[in-house]
Amino acid sequence: MKKFAIMMLSASLCFSMIQPDVLADGVEKEKDILSEVENVSTLTIDNVVERGLKRQSLLLLLGYQMEIIENQQNQIIRDRDNTSWDLVDAKDDLDEMRDRRNDLNEGINGLKAQIEAIEAEMASVQEELAALDPNSPNYSIDLLEGQLALLQQELARLQLTMTESELEQAKGGLDQGIAVFEAQIEALEDALYQLQLAIQQLSSGKIQLTFEVEESTLMLETMLKSNFVQLLSTEKQNDFTQQALDQKEKEMKKMKRQVELGLVSAYELEQAERDFASQKRDLEQANKDFQRELAKLALDIGVQYHEDLELEPVSVTSLRPLKSNNNIDQLVNNSYAMRKAEQDLAMAKLEVDHVKNKRDVSSYEINQAELAVKVEEENMRQLKRDLKENIDDLYYDAAKAYEAVEKGKRELRYAESDYSKLKRQYEIGLISAFVYNQGEIQVKQAAFELQMAELSYYLLLEQVEAMQNGLIQP
Incomplete structure (x- = not known):
């Protein structure tokens, strides 16, 4: 039977990003909690889960990491907003400079x-001067004029x-200023895209x-419940073993009388005593192990x-039989x-867009990013197959465990029925x-076997509930 296990945190959590002051504050809070x-x-099992979750440093660290990400996001959002306003201002200034350049162009x-018109007039005057008659009485005046x-x-020209x-x-x-503003706007647009x-x-x-937080919480709940039920099982196992030893001790006393009467050999008694002592030592060690856990x-x-x-x-x-989920x-x-x-796939697709928007990007870089998307898509297909199998x-293990519970109930009824018959036979001296x-x-x-079967089925039901809440180990 496959068991649910607590998986390690992804390296993507990057706890090295935790700022010293935030981490120190978190550690102090954790110390306060853990010292209580x-x-x-x-x-009770519910009390163990509640207390255990409150004291899990894993969940505390995840909570601190969430605060850090939110702080980083708020800072970047503020930078994004400031950059957006800077971009708007730069574009307004650029439009103003372009308007001024257009005005200058018109001027x-x-x-x-005007210069062309003056030059045309000058050419006309020069033609008129060339056409003057030197013998004309007004020649000098016309020439001077x-x-x-x-x-x-x-002079006007x-x-x-x-x-x-x-x-x-x-x-x-202005052209130089416009070029500077255009470069600035380009840099701001790049910065805004990156933000x-x-x-x-x-x-x-x-x-x-x-x-991670929700999944880890479910996994920790399952682990705590499993530990509690395992302790219960061990306790019941030790109690049952103690009852068996008590019964065996009574039989040992009876064997001693039988040895005295010659009905049983001393060797058989010695072997029985050795076996009893060994089982007693094993039980003592089991009880120590139980107390340690x-x-x-x-x-x-x-x-x-x-x-x-x-x-408790x-x-x-x-306990009822579990109905399989058809969906x-x-x-x-x-x-x-x-x-x-799905988030990994979305980020891979986002990286493709990012690479394509880069300046001077090579076809190799684009191909690498697109291949990463295909890898994530294949990972999802394989993951879906693994999850369905699990x-x-x-569900199969749960159905099998329930059958073990039903079998245990039947065996207990049979044993009780047989014991009831033996009791009547013993009372009339037949046995x-x-x-x-x-x-x-x-x-x-x-x-005892029924109790063990019920506890096993109980744990499987807890695992099924966790699965229905989203906890499925690939």
């Missing part, structure tokens, strides 16, 4: 048009050209850690150990193992006290 010890007389184009007009136009040059210089400065990616990764990490459990759950500490039996009177796919999909695998095995006592031993043996 209470004196009780009886332990420069206007100046160029024309040259004066050319000079004025040249020079002034416009200087203004155009100044505007071109201003435009060059968004980090937020998504941390969100996935929080989900994964939430699954009980002390360890008490220490783990913060209870003061003492030899009178008792375990679990209720097995209402195996739903159990698989709701399992923590599958949900964590679910089937657990010896030894035969009668053997019947009593068989009843106790059957009752």
Whole structure:
């Protein structure tokens, strides 16, 4: 029968990321919790689970790790928001600079048009001057007026050209500023993308850690219940062995009388005494082992150990046959193992998008990221097959364990019926006290085996309940 085991935490939890001050504070809190010890007389299975979960350093550390991730996420969200505002401001400044450059371009184009118009006028004046007749009585006046007009136009053109040059210089400065802002915006967009990616990764990490906490809690509950039931089983085993030894001790006294009467050899008595002494020593060691394990459990759950500490039996009177769940796919999909695998796949796909958005990315990098997605998809397919197999095995084991309980009940009824018949025969002198006592031993043996079967089935039902809540070991 496959057993549920406590698995190790994933290395992805990265406890090395825990900040010293946060870790120190967490350790102090853990010390306070672990130092609390209470004196009780009886332990119940529910009490053991409740106390055990409160004192589990694993869950405490997972809780501290969750706080760290939330703090990191809040910090990155704040950085993301600040970067978004910086990006908006940079784009506004860039738009303003582009508007100013457009205004300068319009001014420069206007100046160029004016210069072209002046140059056209100058060409026209030069043509007119060339066409003047030197013999004309107004030649000197016309020539002087024309040259004066050319000079004025040249001065106007020079002034416009200087203004155009100044505007071109201003435009060059704006072009440099625009280039700087464009580079800044590109860097801000890259930073914003990286921050968004980090937020998504941390969100996935929080989900994964939430699954770890819930799954670990279920596993720890199962472990604590298993430890408690194992102690109960050991206690019942020791009690039954003690009863058998008590009965054997009575038989030893009877054998001594038989030796005195010559009915049994001294050798047979010696062998019986050796066997009895060996079994007694084994029982003493078993009782010591039981007390040691009980002390360890008490220490783990913060209870003061003492030899009178008792375990309250679990209720097995209402055990019923387990009905198989026909919707195996739903159990698989709701399992923590599958949900964590889905998160791994989502992160692999996110990495593909991240790689494709990188500048100067090679086809090799893209191919590697896409192959990682295929690996996660295949892992999920294999995981689904393994989980289905384990679910089937657990239901099969539970059905088999219930049959053992039913068989134990039948055997107990048979033993009690036989013992009742032996009692009547003994009362009328048809059988010896030894035969009668053997019947009593068989009843106790059957009752003990039924108790063991019931406890085994009880534990399997607990495992099934944990499975239905998402705890399925691949």
